[in-house]
Amino acid sequence: MAAATSPRPRWDSAIAPILRPLVRAYLFGYASAAGPRLLTLVLQHAARRRRDSKQTTTARDTPPAEPFLPALQRILLGPLGAQSFPAFCAALVGGTTFLELPLRSFFDRHAGNISAVARRRLSRWLASFIAAWLSLRLLQSKQTPSFTDVTAESGPDGVPQTIHYAGRTLDLTLLAVTRALDVIGGELWHRRKLRREAAGTWTRLDRAAARLADPALFALSSGLIMWTWIYLPSRLPRAYNKWISSAAAVDARLIAALQRCRDRTLLYGHDTNQAPLLGAMCADYGWPREWGDPARSVPFPCEMVHMGSGPSCEYHALARFAQSFRWALASYLPLSLLLAARSTTTSTTSRHARIRALRRAVLSAARSSAFLGAFITLFYYGVCLARTRVGPHVLGKDAAARQKIDGGYCVAAGCALCGWSILLENAGRRKDIALFVAPRALATLFPRRYGLEKQWRETLAFAASVAVVLTCFKENRGRVRGVMGGVLGFVFRE
Known part of the structure; x- marks a missing residue:
């Protein structure tokens, strides 16, 4: 009989148990900070090698990029600072771990009138709150050029004044707030379900609402993001804005025309010197130049939205899906x-x-590609429905009605439809995608920079939210859903 093999010791078995969460959190933070940049560097270096091997004029005229080894060193050493994301993760998890036991001892001695469960939960919440507050303050203490301005006016000493702004950690805070709301909402819904099932009043409508909660969250969030991308692009992170533009593959002059329709710079039936905008597009695509003149063409034809796919809105939708699916x-x-x-x-x-x-x-890649292709297709077809198929029959066909349609209604229709493409994804991924997009949608409602005197509000929201998530995770690990639950499971595993 073969001897039983002993289980292989874990990589962190030599570390003291109380220090393991801190070490795991630091390594996770380092991998999150350095990993994507390292992958980008490798891909850029490989693309540059292929380009240089072709010896094209463009390649010779391209300004020299940073050498590979110095760039690699910068990426690997950059996250090691005291105000970096890995240090923030270690401070958050380590502070939560080290503060919980003394706080529980304190409440056991001085709050004996409340139950042991309540004392345990209170000590966990307070430990997480304090650790989250201090760790975020550590991250916020780092000053970056994008959140610093030098005024033209000099101060009392004759030196130009430097103004620092808050907001660098806003995305992280909104992620925490979103997760806390998901935890609270999930717990309240679970308790409601138990009560109604016990009473025999759990209905098909309740089951449908539970299944559609994540798709609805994604549809609302993505619609808000697409609206912002059209009308307020400065409120989106530059990389996110660039990715949406690449996926949408739209002529920037069309976006500009929709923006000018909304702010009434471009008025149908009036000559407001806007004809050159779309007139140049007509020349590029070989269309009659009067199509782009808002004084003569009310509205500009939907074929211009199709950008070369012909006059049929339905054919354009199919062509968009095929193009986006391949991309x-x-x-x-x-x-x-x-x-x-x-x-x-x-x-x-x-x-x-x-x-x-x-x-x-x-199959997974095809399904995800179909989801993204349908997202883009539904957005464009929603625009076409409002401009051509449905909108004119509801709002009218005069210049004022056309101004309203192109001034926001057509974009709103596309925003309302596009997010429901999430139903093509499997149910397990819907929650992760919805919870990934939701904080980015919330970010569109806030300025990217704001005064330092208001930063305490953000810190308070972050600390309270993290305290809710961590306390709930330690009480019921299944309540923290998706990728976040997996990350916390890795950090706090026994």
């Missing part, structure tokens, strides 16, 4: 195949298991 598949498929290959590299993996993993990877 998304080029990104999703290599990543899915890489993950599948990683999970089947062991020698014990059978040939059939490898084939099944490959099939799942291809």
Whole structure:
């Protein structure tokens, strides 16, 4: 009889148990800060090598990029500072871990009139609150050029004044707030479900509401983001704005025309010197130049929105889906195949298991690509529905009605429709995608920079939210859903 093999010791088994969460949190923060930049550096370096090998004029005229090794050193050493994201993660988790026991001892001695469960929860909440407050203040103490201005006016000493702004940690705060609201809402809904099931009043409508909660959250969030991308692009992070523009593949002159319709710079039936904007687009696509003149064309034809796909809105929708599906598949498929290959590299993996993993990877990439393709298609077709198919029959066909449609109604229709493409994704991924997009949608409602005197409000919201999430996780780990639950499970595992 073969001897039983002893389990392999974990990588952190030599670390004291009380220090393990802190070390895991630091490593997670370092990987989050350095990993994406390292991948970007490798991809850029590989693309530059391919470009240089072709010896094109464009390549020779391109300004020299930062050498690979110095860039690698900067990326690897950058997150090691005391005010960095890894240090923030370690301070948050370590502070929560170290403060909980003394706080529980304090409440056991001085709050014996409340239950042991309440004392435990209170000590966990307060420990998390204090650690979150101090760790975020550590992250906020770092000054960056994008949140610093030098005024033209000199101070009393004759030196130009430097003004520092808050807001650098706003995305992190909104992520925490979103997760806290999800935890609270999920707990309240669970208790309601138990009461109604016990009373026999749990209905099909309740079950449908539970299934549609995540899709509805995504639809609302993505609609708000798309509205902001059209009309208030400065409220989106630059990288996020660039990615949406790449996925949408739209002529910037169309976006400018919609913006000017909304602020009434471009008026249908009036000559406000806006004809050159879309007139240049007509010249590029070979359309009659009068199509782009708002004084003569009320409104500009929907064929211009189709950008070369012909006059049919339905054909344009199909063409958009095919184009967007291919664009998304080029990104999703290599990543899915890489993950599948990683999970089947062991020698014990059978040939059939490898084939099944490959099939799942291809289907997953195709499904995600169909979701993104449908998102873009529904947005454009929503615009067409409001401009051509439905809007004129409801609001009218005169210049004033057309101004209202192109001044916001058509974009609102696209925003309302696009997010429901999430129903093409499997139910397990819907919650992760919805909770990923929701804080970014909330960020569009706030300025990217604000005065330092108001920063305490953000810190308070972050600390209270993190305290809710961590306390709930330690009481009921299944309540923190999705990727966040997995991260906390890795950090706080026994």
